[in-house]
Amino acid sequence: MSSKRTHDPYAVLRIPDFRLYVSARLCITLAMQIQAVIVGWQIYDITKDPLSLGLIGLAEALPSIIVSLYAGYIADVVERKKIIVSVISVLMLCSAVLLYFTLDISQVLSTSGAWPIYGVIFVSGIARGFMGPAVFSFMPQLVANKALYSNAITWSTTTWQAASLAGPAMGGLIYGFYGITAAYVTDATLVALSLVAFSFIGNKPLPENADPQNMIDSLRSGIKFVFSNQIILSAISLDLFAVLFGGAVALLPVFASDILDMGPQALGFMRAAPAVGFVLMAIVMAYRPISVNAGKKMLWCVAGFGVCIVLFGLSRNFWLSMGLLALSGAFDSISVIIRSTLIHTLTPEYMKGRVSSVNNIFVGSSNEIGAFESGFTARLMGTVPAVVFGGVMTLVVVGVTAFKADKLRALDLDPA
Template sequence: MSKTRKHDPYAVLKLPDFRLYVSARLCITLAMQIQAVIVGWQIYDMTQDPLSLGLIGLAEAIPSIVVSLYAGYVADIVERKRIILVVVAVLALCSASLLYFTLDISRVLLLYGALPIYGVIFVSGIARGFMGPAIFSFMPQLVPNKQLYANAITWSTTTWQAASVAGPAIGGLLYGFYGITASYMTDAVLVLLALLFFSMISRKPLPENANPQNLKESLQSGIRFVFGNQIILSAISLDLFAVLFGGAVALLPIFASDILLVGPQGLGMLRAAPAVGSVLMAMLMAYYPINVDAGKKMLWCVAGFGVCMVLFGLSRNFWFSLVLLALSGAFDSISMIIRSTLIHTLTPEYMKGRVSSVNNIFVGSSNEIGAFESGFTAKLMGTVPAVVFGGIMTLVVVAFTSVKADKLRVLDLTPEEAV
């Protein structure tokens, strides 16, 4: 192997536009995490029905999936910054609506119950369906060298996970000590800050496309690219089924309220625990990136995630549950960074919006669909059996993928070989 340049863990943070980008991601992720905690607790408090928690995820996933392919096409033909600004503005309106519903002057929830909240989540699902491909394809435009992609993805992930640590904790504490109105007000302010930071990033022209296509041809080429690349397809599929079966986040209000008996403050800690593990692992990977045997390590980490979910479902100790959730976040962080790095590396710049949209259908919306699956199975078989079943199914998926996806199993992401 040829001698490589010394690794600089802070390389992309020296770029002004990238710093604005991660600041915006910090604010928007904080806002979304606070909102998720408050909406989940509010709806469960109103309904006392685990299925109602799953419906939150479904209300967001359906519109996101429906618009995703078209959103990827738009991200490849429209300036990506412009898309992001429009989308974040829509999310600001959604946050303002949730805030309005809680004010004394509003009688919306008294008249219609939780339905208006589901309506706002539906609209935010459309917006987030467009935001995913735009942000995914915009980030590489802020990085001048492909060799910095892994570093950029690691810091972007670290920022996202850091906000995911703070967001649920802030949401739970705000709800518990200051009430629902203060919580939604904080959410709205953070979205407006994200809009400000995104607006300050310099404009970036679209990458050149030597073979422009119409809508139908463009969508077909993006789908063919993903399904024709075993490494990308198997990595995306692995994360899809792991999150679909193994995620227990949607059921955390039940664990906090009825099983671990820790209230909204404890719910904030439970929601934050996976992100604590994830951000610590992402920071470690900024210094020690995983390149050699990346595919094998990804498979082992998804298996570790499944084991954590099984043990979490069986745990009755709050602190042990927090440790298990933190470990699950650490395993998930490794898998996510490897998957994002290989997709960015293997996908042409002019096609990243469409490939991201396919990835969003598989992985991005799997969190919301997984939330519905968790709520449905909890309704069917009980909360604890549902979580244990999901963890076991994750292990089955890993075993199947390791046998069938031989190219992923031998994947190596060293700079000389990542093409």
Template sequence: MKSTFRHDPFAVLRIPDFRLYVTARLCITLAMQIQAVIVGWQIYEITKDPLSLGLIGLAEALPSIFVSLYAGYVADVVARKKIIVTVISVLLLCSAALLFFTLDVSQVLQQHGVMPIYAVIFLSGLARGFMGPAVFSFMPQLVVSKQLYANAITWSSTTWQAASLAGPALGGLIYGFWGVSIAYTADAILVLLSLVFFSLIASRPLPENANPQNFKDSLRTGLQFVFSNQVILSAISLDLFAVLFGGAVALLPVFASDILNMGPEALGFMRAAPAIGFVLMAVVVAYHPISHNAGKKMLWCVAGFGVCIVLFGLSTNFWFSMVLLALSGAFDSISVIIRSTLIHTLTPEYMKGRVSSVNSIFVGSSNEIGAFESGFTARLMGTVPAVVFGGIMTLLVVGVTAFKADKLRNLDLTPKPEMA
């Protein structure tokens, strides 16, 4: 029989709890993006050292990686909403601390330099290590059908990128016109709003697990699942190395300040540019889901991302750089949607926390590790050669993955009708 499934681009947005979820995610992402712009500019303004920008990513990534596997186990045995609310409370504390450091009554930065900022970022990295698996595995519990996974991922990713579009611009503008304290105040208010919206979502029971395990056995089962599945392993490995080597975002303060000779407002717009491309492409995908030849399209899009990074590194024109950053976001949009859809589709519900934690180590933390790699290579070979090198390495990774991972190359995500 023919499938009676009709694509509705707004299907998941008709679910009240999912609307609360995307609103909460919008707020927390706006807050984190604003904070990233403020912290990056503030630290570079104090140190004038590109490596110090890379150390921001390292300070966040190391604790996140350290707790990630345990966090995945926790997300499979503890109510996911409870984890999310607790983590956002910690992030609110971090935002309040960064704000306090900038007030006249505080002498912390004068006495200790940028180290207190790194300490707060370290604590937020611990929190985000627990947040990733919980949010990843909580989201599919809010939709009613696996056929809605791709739609939910598209809107969730679009929300994240819309905030990534607005957040850096807001952060740069607020910092540039009203100063660092007002910018951190906006950050803290948005974290508080996210906490409120997540609290309003009805709790969901944990999915049934016919074979409950202790932490050690559970962890081994999750790792075996990922490393025995070529499609999942190759997809997350591809994104790992693409983000690791193609992470030019960490060096944007250097490009804005020293190469393009512009201020924090320009930095905000440059950080927002990839999200512009991401959101526009995600809206297209919401209406025209990617299914046929999804694997080949993913590989081509990651290659396109690498080309954009190479050209961005060579650009000395602000508007051309903005276009390249936007295009890199558009290519990244397709890659993220395909990868997230296949992970959600192929992973059992009771195992999603653990699989998400591995994905977080591969992909999520690679943003921060990539930031350190960019800062370190910029210190060694210069900012422009470091970015060009990263883009070329991304293209090399795509070539190796396309040659070795035949199952990913032949991946097809054409939806099948669910049994009544």
């Protein structure tokens, strides 16, 4: 056991560049969450088809996956701040186009249906495919001290989930009370604020590459690193399949509109509920970080997530559904923080862009692919059976992973 050293839960927040970083992440995540609520409700209002909600995730995930490996390579050879600023500029343009559609709705969306929206989401998917590895590998450069990685990851993910908490509620409330145009104006403004915050962060040189290679060999070495490390591979595989089968977020517009008979305001709160649980648990972990039996606790928490999804699918009470979504977020918080900490700790600095790109293919796009899976299975078997099936499959994945990945079961995190 480590000694009772004074643990400073706010250590990384005393670093000015890190404060700018989390502020920028707060703004961009708020914007993307607001946009997700607006686009989901808007498309379902146009189509009245749950599969159309799944197609939103597919339109975003496919381009992100396609560019991901190349984006990881770029994040290891180009200054990461330059990539982030360029990508957010593209996302700001996408938000402006979605805003334009609402100003010209009678001529664009009434003529072409939801397809122009899908086109913008496809472009934003490309941009986010480049942003993931760059942001992932940029954060450690702001911290430098590896002993602070867990603290930095906790606050970074807390900020992300706090925005995921507030963003859907803001999107639903602004859309419900002030209309779609005002909601998209808010979205575009927040993207612009994120761009400004990232621009003020100091430039950071790339880490020295201990093994310079051409692009093909470089990509191959990143993939080999992940697949040769059982702990990293099993952790990201667990998260991939759990979210792929257990994600019910894409179908929340159906639950809000047709099953619980509520409106866009309720959808916003339901979208935010998992983040409530996530943030509360992350704050607890900032004060009491997990080290002993981290692997076993991660497996139990993913199983708890699956149980929450099954019960949510069966619930017909709004407040019970909200509580189950919040609890699923608390379980997810532990899993995410453990997985991110071990990836940052076990990966060399000069390889983090490539490893992050592999992680992005496994995990970063699992929400979007899971959204398509949810929409597709909802079309085949109905919304409630699809959600229950997904939760059960999550439990199956946990069982298989626990049986196969002995190193993950035995994982302890160094509390240093």
